[in-house]
Amino acid sequence: MMAQEHRDLVVPPPPVPHVRAPWSIRAASVEEDLGRIVRWMRLPHVDAFWHQAWPEERWRAELERQLAGDHALPCMLDVEGAPLAYLEVYRVARDRLAGHYPHHPHDLGVHVAIGEPxxxxxxxxxxxxxxxxxxxxxxDPQCLRVVAEPDSRNAPSLRAFTAAGFRVVGPITLPDKPATLLAHPRSEEDLP
Structure with missing residues (x-):
């Protein structure tokens, strides 16, 4: 199904992933997580590819916007009880990525920043x-694939995604970066 054919379909907001121990994940909280997110985004290894070393007030507004909407869900991920990463889970159908491949209405995308260097x-x-x-x-049992579009120049990220079972779909050009579209399909038939 092509993107324009399902623009009017109703899909729920992105869910929190169901992870198993030693992992835990939850929706980010402005009150609890703002300081950590701002600090992580200012670290060179994160800022090099996220370009969001914003002031605290801009991050506050961004988190509040995401938490109030149905496009993206900011999340905090811990491993063994220790904070590790900031994630944004998003619905591809509501994202700029929708025009770059023939997505399914329930496709989910993910942005990941491992904060602790x-x-x-x-x-x-x-x-x-x-x-x-x-x-x-x-x-989301109706989700056929989880996608990501890391910066094509971010070799460590590309290696991690492919080692995790994501498959390279191909290069795409986004307004802020040359990217590589990757997909983790539910089955081989679900690859874009």
Missing amino acids: DRTGRGLGRALLREVARGLLAA
């Missing part, structure tokens, strides 16, 4: 991505 380069990224993809498919 001393926890990068240890294989946690691929384990996190595998668990989040599995968890999103479990959270």
